[in-house]
Amino acid sequence: MTLLSVQNLRVSFDTEAGLVEAVRGVSFSLGRERLGIVGESGSGKTQTGRAVLRLIRPPGRIEADRMDFDGQNLMTASEREMRALRGRRIAMVMQDPKYSLNPVMKVGAQLMEGLRQRDRLGRAEAHAKAVAALDAVQIRDPERVMEAYPHELSGGMGQRVMIAMMLIPDPDLLIADEPTSALDVTVQAEVLSILDGLVRTRGMGLIFISHDLRLVARFCDRVLVMFKGRVVEELAARDLMQARHPYTQGLLNCLPRIGGPRVPLPALDRNAEWAR
Amino acid sequence: MASTPIDPTGPSRLFSLTRRTAGVLVSLAFTFLGLLFVTFIIARVVPIDPVLAILGDRATDAQIAAERLRLGLDEPLWKQFGIYVWQAVQGDLGTSIRTKQPVISEIAQYFPATLELATLATIFGVLLGVPAGVLAATKPGSWADQLVRLVGLMGYSMPVFWLGLMGLLLFYGVLGWVGGPGRLDAAFDMMFEFEVTQHTGMILLDTALAGRWDMFANAISHIILPAGILGYLSMAYISRMTRSFMMNELGQEYITTARVKGMPERRVIWVHAMKNVMVPLITVVALSYAFLLEGAVLTETIFGWPGLGSYITDALLVGDMPSVLGGTVVVGVAYIGLNMLSDVLYRLVDPRAR
Amino acid sequence: MAELAAWLRDPSPKSRLQARLGQGYMGWLRFRRNPLAMIGLLIVMLLLVVAALAPVLAPHDPITQDLRMRLLPPLTEGHILGTDDFGRDILSRLIMGSRITLFIIAMVAVTAPLFGMLVGTVAGYFGGLVDEVLMRLTDIFLAFPKLILALALVAVLGPGMENAVLAIALTSWPPYARVARAETLTVRNSDYIAAVRLQGAGAGRIILGHVMPMCLPSVIIRVTLDMAGVILIAAGLGFLGLGVQPPMPEWGAMISAGRKYLFEQWWVATMPGLAIFIVSLGFNLLGDGLRDVLDPRNSGK
Ligand SMILES: Nc1ncnc2c1ncn2[C@@H]1O[C@H](COP(=O)(O)OP(=O)(O)O)[C@@H](O)[C@H]1O
Ligand SMILES: [Mg+2]
Numbered sequence: 001m002t003l004l005s006v007q008n009l010r011v012s013f014d015t016e017a018g019l020v021e022a023v024r025g026v027s028f029s030l031g032r033e034r035l036g037i038v039g040e041s042g043s044g045k046t047q048t049g050r051a052v053l054r055l056i057r058p059p060g061r062i063e064a065d066r067m068d069f070d071g072q073n074l075m076t077a078s079e080r081e082m083r084a085l086r087g088r089r090i091a092m093v094m095q096d097p098k099y100s101l102n103p104v105m106k107v108g109a110q111l112m113e114g115l116r117q118r119d120r121l122g123r124a125e126a127h128a129k130a131v132a133a134l135d136a137v138q139i140r141d142p143e144r145v146m147e148a149y150p151h152e153l154s155g156g157m158g159q160r161v162m163i164a165m166m167l168i169p170d171p172d173l174l175i176a177d178e179p180t181s182a183l184d185v186t187v188q189a190e191v192l193s194i195l196d197g198l199v200r201t202r203g204m205g206l207i208f209i210s211h212d213l214r215l216v217a218r219f220c221d222r223v224l225v226m227f228k229g230r231v232v233e234e235l236a237a238r239d240l241m242q243a244r245h246p247y248t249q250g251l252l253n254c255l256p257r258i259g260g261p262r263v264p265l266p267a268l269d270r271n272a273e274w275a276r
Numbered sequence: 277m278a279s280t281p282i283d284p285t286g287p288s289r290l291f292s293l294t295r296r297t298a299g300v301l302v303s304l305a306f307t308f309l310g311l312l313f314v315t316f317i318i319a320r321v322v323p324i325d326p327v328l329a330i331l332g333d334r335a336t337d338a339q340i341a342a343e344r345l346r347l348g349l350d351e352p353l354w355k356q357f358g359i360y361v362w363q364a365v366q367g368d369l370g371t372s373i374r375t376k377q378p379v380i381s382e383i384a385q386y387f388p389a390t391l392e393l394a395t396l397a398t399i400f401g402v403l404l405g406v407p408a409g410v411l412a413a414t415k416p417g418s419w420a421d422q423l424v425r426l427v428g429l430m431g432y433s434m435p436v437f438w439l440g441l442m443g444l445l446l447f448y449g450v451l452g453w454v455g456g457p458g459r460l461d462a463a464f465d466m467m468f469e470f471e472v473t474q475h476t477g478m479i480l481l482d483t484a485l486a487g488r489w490d491m492f493a494n495a496i497s498h499i500i501l502p503a504g505i506l507g508y509l510s511m512a513y514i515s516r517m518t519r520s521f522m523m524n525e526l527g528q529e530y531i532t533t534a535r536v537k538g539m540p541e542r543r544v545i546w547v548h549a550m551k552n553v554m555v556p557l558i559t560v561v562a563l564s565y566a567f568l569l570e571g572a573v574l575t576e577t578i579f580g581w582p583g584l585g586s587y588i589t590d591a592l593l594v595g596d597m598p599s600v601l602g603g604t605v606v607v608g609v610a611y612i613g614l615n616m617l618s619d620v621l622y623r624l625v626d627p628r629a630r
Numbered sequence: 631m632a633e634l635a636a637w638l639r640d641p642s643p644k645s646r647l648q649a650r651l652g653q654g655y656m657g658w659l660r661f662r663r664n665p666l667a668m669i670g671l672l673i674v675m676l677l678l679v680v681a682a683l684a685p686v687l688a689p690h691d692p693i694t695q696d697l698r699m700r701l702l703p704p705l706t707e708g709h710i711l712g713t714d715d716f717g718r719d720i721l722s723r724l725i726m727g728s729r730i731t732l733f734i735i736a737m738v739a740v741t742a743p744l745f746g747m748l749v750g751t752v753a754g755y756f757g758g759l760v761d762e763v764l765m766r767l768t769d770i771f772l773a774f775p776k777l778i779l780a781l782a783l784v785a786v787l788g789p790g791m792e793n794a795v796l797a798i799a800l801t802s803w804p805p806y807a808r809v810a811r812a813e814t815l816t817v818r819n820s821d822y823i824a825a826v827r828l829q830g831a832g833a834g835r836i837i838l839g840h841v842m843p844m845c846l847p848s849v850i851i852r853v854t855l856d857m858a859g860v861i862l863i864a865a866g867l868g869f870l871g872l873g874v875q876p877p878m879p880e881w882g883a884m885i886s887a888g889r890k891y892l893f894e895q896w897w898v899a900t901m902p903g904l905a906i907f908i909v910s911l912g913f914n915l916l917g918d919g920l921r922d923v924l925d926p927r928n929s930g931k
Pocket of ligand 1: 040060
């Protein structure tokens with residue numbers, strides 16, 4: 001059963017320096033499974049994820065032959081219908097909690113905002129749900145965190161708050177855009193395993209965006225490899241080592257291996273032909 | 277580690293707050309001293325003998341000697357400065373040459389009128405400038421944006437005294453919509469003196485407190501034009517700054533988060549972004565209030581408004597330097613006070629600064 | 631022409647000069663697309679032309695009185711903008727007055743930034759106690775309401791054009807000191823300054839010859855943005871009778887003279903105000919456009 005299907009998605013920005021085509025004809029479809037999107041920085045991963053939520057602001061523009069979510073056409077949906085989808089059915093965790101949480105609002109207020117404004121819950125009920133959500137991401141002292149401001153939280157803690165906030169309404173699809181790239185290495189694994197557990201138990205679809213091929217392979221069922229706004233290869237995660245595309249192989253070879261031979265890492269090969 | 281939600285490495289809140297407040301106070305004290313130093317220097321350069329100016333030229337030698345002693349004029353300069361500072365701290369800004377009254381008590385009479393004018397103007401400026409700036413920021417490049425920009429730049433470019441004259445010409449002379457110069461019609465002036473208790477010295481407040489709505493309405497018709505003109509200048513500044521702050525905030529990632537949560541654009545702008553815009557905007561409003569105290573100098577001369585500006589310019593024309601410099605010090609102190617106030621408010625709205 | 635444009639647009643410039651000029655050219659292209667900024671540029675150029683050719687352009691003598699012709703309304707034969715209370719042609723006075731305005735602007739634009747830059751670079755270069763003291767001083771002057779300080783200064787120095795310029799300059803330098811200090815801090819520890827120092831150059835030579843030139847661009851932008859404010863303060867001083875003295879056709883003083891006739895002969899006070907408004911709007915539009923070019927973050931699309 002497909003949850004999301006995207007065909008020939010294009011995102012372009014009309015800037016002073018000319019037209020920037022960030023995404024150029026990306027197609028994929030997704031059920032209640034985990035789809036990874038990898039690619040180097042600037043390859044259009046983030047813009048792809050945001051296009052699904054129709055969160056590209058002018059001067060950016062989205063075009064697609066088709067973009068359906070659970071039978072609903074996202075390209076023709078009104079802004080109002082999109083708002084009903086956002087948060088409740090499709091959610092997104094962003095890269096750096098330092099920037100993605102509102103710095104002058106208490107964590108509790110931000111957690112409860114969706115419940116109070118969108119779902120019209122009472123204060124006590126919203127509070128209880130928010131605390132439960134913090135519990136679910138293994139925050140031990142939820143009441144105290146509710147009263148804290150984002151700058152008082154560590155990075156890992158901030159990202160857990162972000163995950164809790166996005167998972168409160170039990171969405172069908174979660175887009176995680178490099179959710180651990182901004183964190184200390186020591187807490188990355190912790191946050192990842194929390195995310196993994198929640199997505200698994202709730203059975204939601206996941207689009208996991210990362211520049212780290214290994215991580216994606218471990219975490220996802222299927223992988224899209226992007227380069228300069230295009231998908232150059234799509235394959236099952238377990239077949240990653242058999243990747244045929246030279247760009248994917250390049251990405252793989254860039255990574256050092258414990259116990260591997262100690263040779264200089266090769267530079268990533270970028271052939272303009274692949275972007276055609 | 278990650279399991280400690282509150283960052284333990286920072287100093288305790290109370291400690292950092294007191295230390296920063298102390299730092300601010302020290303720097304304010306320095307600025308205040310500097311202010312007095314500059315006015316002191318100016319006063320000493322004036323080629324007017326302060327003693328003769330106070331006593332007149334028919335004073336006896338003994339009187340002159342006594343006055344010189346009182347003013348400390350026989351002491352070395354640094355000691356004179358010390359005396360000047362000491363007196364200023366106690367609220368003694370010298371004696372007016374025109375009226376022989378203490379400058380500080382005269383200013384106390386004039387200041388409320390200026391305060392009333394500047395406050396009302398700032399209220400206009402905020403009420404119009406903030407929405408205009410937000411509108412411009414949410415539709416950059418649109419005709420609304422261009423209009424806000426042009427109206428703002430025009431406000432930056434008009435001499436306030438000329439704008440006042442044009443306002444009088446149009447709204448008072450031609451259309452007759454507003455009261456003319458002064459704070460009240462002549463008929464009410466006397467009544468205000470004798471029938472209304474002046475709690476604050478601000479006519480709108482005092483007449484409202486006394487329940488004299490006829491007088492209140494008349495006062496409104498007089499203040500609306502000068503306050504509107506100063507309010508326009510304030511709006512010009514506030515709308516431009518709001519636009520730039522709002523543009524900056526709308527590009528931030530937490531705005532995307534709010535949209536991802538399904539929040540309507542109205543809430544994204546007016547709650548999420550606005551709470552952050554408030555932080556720098558407070559300083560801007562305080563600054564614009566300070567500009568208005570200054571803009572009032574020229575506006576008051578046009579509108580016959582008996583405030584600090586009129587006081588200073590009138591004193592200037594007759595060479596009454598103690599009054600001029602006293603007025604300058606008071607406006608300078610108001611500047612410093614506003615700076616301090618904005619610093620305090622800033623901390624209230626920005627949790628990161630606490 | 632097309633070749634020149636191509637050379638300027640070259641994405642991989644061959645020389646530093648080409649890179650610099652190319653950048654300037656791109657800036658100009660962006661500036662040119664901003665109609666308001668172009669209007670500003672036009673106004674400022676117009677002011678320069680009018681001031682340069684003032685004696686030729688002025689139809690009448692701006693000083694000579696002719697009481698038979700007093701207070702003629704605008705559009706009168708030979709007096710498009712009317713005449714003032716001494717029968718002088720207002721247009722001619724405005725045209726000659728542009729020289730006074732330009733002179734004041736030019737004097738302030740030369741003195742205040744120079745002094746501010748000196749304070750700022752010295753503070754930034756030496757750091758420590760020197761920096762502390764100089765910046766405190768700057769703060770003190772910033773804490774003064776500009777116009778009121780200028781008023782007090784002119785009251786002491788006596789009215790007149792030179793003193794007005796001096797007073798305005800004395801109240802305008804602090805922002806330049808701030809800007810220059812910030813620039814100095816960024817170049818102070820750079821390698822080429824260290825190289826000059828190794829060659830035995832003294833602090834004075836380093837500051838004058840190497841640090842100050844680095845501060846010039848940002849200071850010049852600031853100057854353009856400040857000119858409108860200078861015009862307004864100068865006009866304010868003139869209006870209060872503390873600036874340029876009659877019968878010189880200074881615009882602020884002309885408004886003051888027209889005040890008596892505001893309700894009957896409105897044009898006497900209105901025209902000079904329009905002149906001030908247009909010229910300072912020109913500087914504001916120009917400065918605003920320049921800032922957009924240099925800081926595209928704040929501009930719309
Ligand atoms: N607002 C914008 N204006 C112009 N170009 C943009 C804008 N946002 C993104 N881009 C371009 O889109 C491309 C893809 O960006 P992104 O999706 O963020 O890459 P990734 O997430 O893979 O690192 C980048 O090359 C970037 O230059
Ligand atoms: Mg990205």
